[in-house]
Amino acid sequence: MPGLNSVMDSSLSALFAAQAGMATTGHNIANANTPGYSRQSVHFAARRPDILPYGAIGRGVEVEGIRRIQDDFLLNNLRVQKARMESYSAVDSALYEVEAILGSVDNDHLGNALNNFFNSWNALAQPPINNTLKQDVVSSAISLVTDFHSINDSLDDLEANIENNIQSEIQNLNRLLEGVANMNGQIMAAESNGESANDLRDQRDLLITKVSEIAEVSVLERDDGTKDVILAGRTMVARDTVTKFQSTYVDTDDGYKMSIVTQGYHQEVSLSPGKLEGLLSSRDVHIKDVRDRLDSLASNVIEQVNSLHVQGRTSYSSGQTFFSGDSMHTIEVNPALDNNPNLVATGTTTAEGDNSIALAIADLANVGVGGPDAQSVGDEYRSMLTVVASKRNSYEFMVENQQNVVGSLETKMASVSGVSLDEEGANMVRYQNSYNAAAKIISTVQSMYDTLMNMV
Numbered sequence: 459m460p461g462l463n464s465v466m467d468s469s470l471s472a473l474f475a476a477q478a479g480m481a482t483t484g485h486n487i488a489n490a491n492t493p494g495y496s497r498q499s500v501h502f503a504a505r506r507p508d509i510l511p512y513g514a515i516g517r518g519v520e521v522e523g524i525r526r527i528q529d530d531f532l533l534n535n536l537r538v539q540k541a542r543m544e545s546y547s548a549v550d551s552a553l554y555e556v557e558a559i560l561g562s563v564d565n566d567h568l569g570n571a572l573n574n575f576f577n578s579w580n581a582l583a584q585p586p587i588n589n590t591l592k593q594d595v596v597s598s599a600i601s602l603v604t605d606f607h608s609i610n611d612s613l614d615d616l617e618a619n620i621e622n623n624i625q626s627e628i629q630n631l632n633r634l635l636e637g638v639a640n641m642n643g644q645i646m647a648a649e650s651n652g653e654s655a656n657d658l659r660d661q662r663d664l665l666i667t668k669v670s671e672i673a674e675v676s677v678l679e680r681d682d683g684t685k686d687v688i689l690a691g692r693t694m695v696a697r698d699t700v701t702k703f704q705s706t707y708v709d710t711d712d713g714y715k716m717s718i719v720t721q722g723y724h725q726e727v728s729l730s731p732g733k734l735e736g737l738l739s740s741r742d743v744h745i746k747d748v749r750d751r752l753d754s755l756a757s758n759v760i761e762q763v764n765s766l767h768v769q770g771r772t773s774y775s776s777g778q779t780f781f782s783g784d785s786m787h788t789i790e791v792n793p794a795l796d797n798n799p800n801l802v803a804t805g806t807t808t809a810e811g812d813n814s815i816a817l818a819i820a821d822l823a824n825v826g827v828g829g830p831d832a833q834s835v836g837d838e839y840r841s842m843l844t845v846v847a848s849k850r851n852s853y854e855f856m857v858e859n860q861q862n863v864v865g866s867l868e869t870k871m872a873s874v875s876g877v878s879l880d881e882e883g884a885n886m887v888r889y890q891n892s893y894n895a896a897a898k899i900i901s902t903v904q905s906m907y908d909t910l911m912n913m914v
Contacts, residue, residue: 462910464508464517466903471518472896475502478521479889483882490877494664496526497877498656526656529874533663534677536867537670541732543860544671548736549744550853552620556748557850559612560843571605572759572839574598576823582804583816592799599780599791606756606786613749620741627734631672632702635687635694637665642684643698649683659683674730690730744849749786751842756786759835762822770803770815778803 479500489495501522507514561567578598582591641662648655666687669675676688680697687695694701760781767780778801783789795801805812823836833841 462903462906464515466900468505468516468518469896469899469903471505471520473893473900475500475519475521476889476893476896478524480886480893482524483885483889486877487879487882487886490879490882494660494667495877496528496656496660496663496875497882498524498526500524523653524656526654526659527875528663529871532867532871532874533667536864536871537667538674539860539863539867540667541670541674541730543857543864544733545731545736545739546853546856546860548733549740550850550857552616552737552740552744553846553850553853555616556613556745556846559609559616560748560846566843568605568609569839569843571598571602572823572835575602576820576835579816580820582802583813583820585811585813587804587811587813587816589800592802592804595802596791596795596799600796602759603781603789603791606752606789609752610749610787613745617741617745620737620745624734624737624741627672627737628703631669631734632700634665634669634672635700635702638662638669638685638687638695639698639700641665642695645683646697655683671732672734673732748842748846751838751845753785753787755835755838755842756789757784758838759822760784760789762835763819766815766818766822767803769806771806771808772801772803773808774798774800776803 482498482500486497501524502519503522505517505520507516561569575595575598578591578595582588582595641658645655645658645662648658662685666675666677666685669687669689673689678686678688680686682697684697685695686693686697692701694703760783764779764781768777770776770778778794779792780795780802781789782792792801804816805814822834824834
């Protein structure tokens with residue numbers, strides 16, 4: 459038959475269980491605003507009872523463990539969606555800068571410069587030909603060249619800024635991977651006794667989530683509690699060892715690849731979606747496409763204007779090229795024309811009123827050269843603006859959509875792993891009542907002991 463010692467033992471177990479519950483509740487409340495923290499719950503189980511002839515008498519409660527509440531499926535999905543959002547955001551930001559460089563509808567400086575250039579030729583072609591307007595042609599050409607150069611310099615600055623961001627993100631990625639490896643080591647040591655290191659696991663998961671924002675990752679958990687981080691098909695973190703990215707990368711026909719060093723040898727890896735991939739594709743795909751289109755535009759202006767102007771004649775010379783160069787970076791006005799605007803040809807002859815060359819060059823704004831399907835200079839420029847605007851709208855939509863997806867997943871994660879102060883407040887009252895009740899039993903048992911001793 460159980461005695462007072464058994465009752466006291468059961469009551470003490472209830473007291474200790476309430477203390478564990480209260481401590482865990484306090485820990486949850488203290489970390490309600492800690493990034494990456496997963497709420498913890500205490501798991502209780504009834505002790506093995508004493509089996510007596512008339513039945514089983516319970517022996518109290520025991521604390522089986524403290525478990526962190528986490529949904530790995532939701533967390534992994536959140537990481538994937540965050541990686542995509544960061545990739546889209548990086549491209550969207552770059553395209554926004556490109557739009558700012560090219561100008562808006564209300565401030566289309568390159569478009570205005572092109573229009574002013576061709577309009578100056580049209581004004582020069584109007585009879586009777588006014589040779590003083592040749593200076594306007596040269597001045598508008600210089601303004602056009604200046605605008606091309608300014609855009610080229612601005613794109614150079616944008617590319618340099620993106621390059622700085624790339625190098626910064628590579629360093630940040632390596633630092634985070636080192637952090638994960640370090641946390642793996644701490645977790646192995648802390649869990650050597652078989653208990654889960656909940657807070658350390660939270661910190662490691664937060665680091666891995668930050669890694670996934672830079673480049674999408676896969677995670678493999680080992681039996682010893684460590685997690686391998688797999689990036690671009692390669693294991694970058696294995697237990698407490700880390701393979702770092704080099705701050706170099708290569709452009710291949712198969713896509714953009716970064717270089718890692720393993721045992722002294724460089725190996726190429728394909729980039730996964732994330733901020734780093736978004737930065738690289740912004741610079742080497744989207745900005746490159748805009749630059750190529752602008753170079754093509756400048757080249758066409760040079761070739762088409764020159765092809766007509768070299769046919770011209772003036773009383774001073776004949777066959778003069780108007781522009782030099784082959785891109786927006788190298789385009790220049792022929793210095794001879796700048797020094798002497800009278801060298802600007804209006805016709806193929808020196809006959810008074812011959813405006814054939816001036817009209818033909820003015821028509822380049824709206825008429826393509828090289829066949830019925832050839833784009834005019836104006837059409838080519840408008841096509842480029844349309845492409846840039848379309849890409850920006852697409853990425854702006856994708857960013858907004860991804861933000862909604864990420865927000866929805868974060869809400870679900872918060873409902874599973876987040877700390878609810880209302881719920882913890884209710885738990886606090888519950889454990890307090892349990893503690894007071896257990897203390898009351900202990901006090902009663904002590905009184906029964908006193909009674910028993912007085913009977914001796």
